[in-house]
Amino acid sequence: MEFNGVEEEDMPVSPTGYYINSSVLSFSILCVWEIEVTIDDSPAISVLNDVFLPISPRFSSIMVTDNKGVKKWKKVEVNLKDHIKVPILPSGKSPQFYKKCLQDYLSKLSMEALPQSQPLWQLHLIKYPTNNADGTLIFKLHHSLGDGFSLMGAFFSCLQRADDPSKPLTFPTLKMRPLNNNNIHSMFRNVPRFFSSMYNTASDFCWSIVKSGFIEDDQTPIRSGNDTVGLGAMSIATMAFPLDQIKQIKANLGVVTILTSY
Numbered sequence: 001m002e003f004n005g006v007e008e009e010d011m012p013v014s015p016t017g018y019y020i021n022s023s024v025l026s027f028s029i030l031c032v033w034e035i036e037v038t039i040d041d042s043p044a045i046s047v048l049n050d051v052f053l054p055i056s057p058r059f060s061s062i063m064v065t066d067n068k069g070v071k072k073w074k075k076v077e078v079n080l081k082d083h084i085k086v087p088i089l090p091s092g093k094s095p096q097f098y099k100k101c102l103q104d105y106l107s108k109l110s111m112e113a114l115p116q117s118q119p120l121w122q123l124h125l126i127k128y129p130t131n132n133a134d135g136t137l138i139f140k141l142h143h144s145l146g147d148g149f150s151l152m153g154a155f156f157s158c159l160q161r162a163d164d165p166s167k168p169l170t171f172p173t174l175k176m177r178p179l180n181n182n183n184i185h186s187m188f189r190n191v192p193r194f195f196s197s198m199y200n201t202a203s204d205f206c207w208s209i210v211k212s213g214f215i216e217d218d219q220t221p222i223r224s225g226n227d228t229v230g231l232g233a234m235s236i237a238t239m240a241f242p243l244d245q246i247k248q249i250k251a252n253l254g255v256v257t258i259l260t261s262y
Helices: 015-019 044-055 095-111 148-157 181-189 191-213 243-253
Strands: 028-035 061-065 071-075 121-126 135-142
Touching: 028 095, 028 148, 044 121, 044 148, 095 121, 095 135
Parallel strands: none
Antiparallel strands: 028 135, 061 071, 121 135
16 A cells, blocks of 8 residues: 555555454554654644644544445544553653563553554653663554555655755665676676575475465474464564674574564
8 A cells, every 4th residue: 555645535445454453353563663862742743733644544534334334444533632642650760660661561552452433543652761762652553554664654754854854864775886707706606596595485485385284383482382372462572683693693594584674
């Protein structure tokens, strides 16, 4: 889904959105922003109203079911105060204490369903310093509002450059080096590696099909085998490592690709 500002009032919900927002299944996205300065929540309502809501009509719409049983997006008046949450924690504690509180808050938040009577998103402002930041913003959005790429694009469109707010937000790009004899020889040396990667990918794909259809996964610390594991409490943990260590991690794990989040 792309956010292009086109009106979607009373537009049908997509099959995917219909599937992931039901009484038995509900997917939400938690987007966590760690801020280097103390959070000032005074401009939150104006920023949400002037910048965030106009990005997509779905941010100010709810799911309704018509008389034929078809779910549609219906535009409503948004009371932004209902969407902004500012938890109160004990004051004067250490950053480590607030980090633990943040982890517990995220775990609890991930298990709570978004109210269906209002647009399916919330903004949580954690105004306490942790080991990593002076404040934390948490956006919780239902996955029916969009996929990860479109939602991240929506978030980035709300940001401004610190050095010059009039310029659009940009990210470093990879500069291609001109080809020379050394590069050409290096390309030929990488041909066997390319075919090896293709073989490993095909092998892993076929093996995953066999395991999903005929062989049950072994029980591990990650896969307990308990059928009710999806109903239990969720704990969120994070790990940070330098990007230059990804190659070493890939070699140690014996994998072709590592999916990372930034």
